[in-house]
Amino acid sequence: MKTALLGTGFGQAHATVYHAHADVDEVVVFGRTPAKLQKMADQFGFTTTTDLDALYADPSIDLVDICLPTPLHAEHAVRAMRAGKDVLCELPLATSIDDAHRVIEAQRATGRQVFVDMFARFSPANEYLTQAVTDGRYGPLRTLEIETRTALLWEGYDLLLDSLAMDAMHADLDIIATVLGRPSDITAIGAQGDPRGSAAEALLTYPTAVARCTASSLMPKPYGMGGGMRAVFTGAVLETSFEAGADGRPRSTLVEYTDTGRRTVDLPGRDTYAAVIDHALDCLAGRATSRITPESTLDGLRLTLDVHHRLTNSLRA
Structure with a gap:
């Protein structure tokens, strides 16, 4: 499992979980601030990048974990699926119901799995x-x-x-x-x-x-x-x-x-953050059925x- 972690703010909490997870072989962290990326590289030993396009083009990346600001969630969830990646998206899934449905439609069209971090x-x-x-x-x-x-x-x-x-x-x-x-x-x-x-x-x-x-x-x-x-x-x-x-x-x-x-x-x-990531990885491995699908988050x-x-x-x- 190779994961692209987008974001160096709330992404810190997810990075801590990935660092200790046996099923995660490699993590690449995207951010826009070199100093924050260096801090995560020093703390966790992860590869870092400021080149988001390269991450989406990398065929070896299996999962994109979106910890970017909320207005960017839906856009990057759809982009990741179209690039052939599964998605773990920090909550909320989107800033509008229309954008949430865009994610659901992209999931159906691509066959990828999307998990929303309803910790x-x-x-x-x-x-x-x-x-x-x-x-x-x-x-x-x-x-x-x-x-x-x-x-x-x-x-x-x-x-x-x-x-x-x-x-x-x-x-x-x-x-x-x-x-x-x-x-x-x-x-x-x-x-x-x-x-x-x-x-x-x-x-x-x-x-x-x-x-x-x-x-x-x-x-x-x-x-x-x-x-x-x-x-x-x-x-x-x-x-x-x-x-x-x-x-x-x-x-x-x-x-x-x-x-x-x-x-x-x-x-x-x-640790509820770890529980979400464990659950997503179990679903991707066929060991569980998702409790945190995009559809399940619509009422909330x-x-x-x-x-x-x-x-x-x-x-x-």
Whole structure:
């Protein structure tokens, strides 16, 4: 397996996984800043390049991992497939539903596989929540609150209100869409930070439930990343909390509350970024069926775009 890793910002997290992965023989990193490329070469021993055209023309590259800025995701996913490569695309897949469908159409036309880095789906706590909703073990879900707080951990990457929903809330909104579907009404408000961060909250109403998704990028760098989830069912409450850094290795807890008492649920430790890459490689080897296809992300992307449009419209008001 030879992988082309596009991007030296968030690509650092993926590079760490590839460096330790037995199924990845070679990684070539593309970037536009020689100093950042040299840092990755020194840290991981990877080959680096500023020549993107050469990467797409290289027949030995099997997988293109896209960690470029969000507006470039769809363009490069389509280009990679047309060049005969499979694709792992950082979330979100695209900045519009039309562009997401362009990726899906290219996948069907080329027969390549595309994986979207929906890392939150591989969180053991989110897997537990999703299964609890599916099998109805606690009765109907009535309220769901998910919160993410982060410092600006990736050099040169700001999270203002014009990008917060797409880049910081999308994973959580995807989980909400998975367990509750599309809401009947959406309210979103936000606050612009100074100079590089922001905070926002989305309230989603359903016929028999309410969901709230909150994100903030106003934390100081030593804070890292943290957050949690509270799901209230008719027969129980589930609460999670997590802490993490830019490496994607969260430390999380899950507590179940019922009329009979309080129970800490034993969760496996898992690097969710590594879990996504492991899953993609298993799919490419024929050992698994993809949980992160472009089609599977459309409901979460529609919801995220709805929240994004409300937040950006508030900036223009």
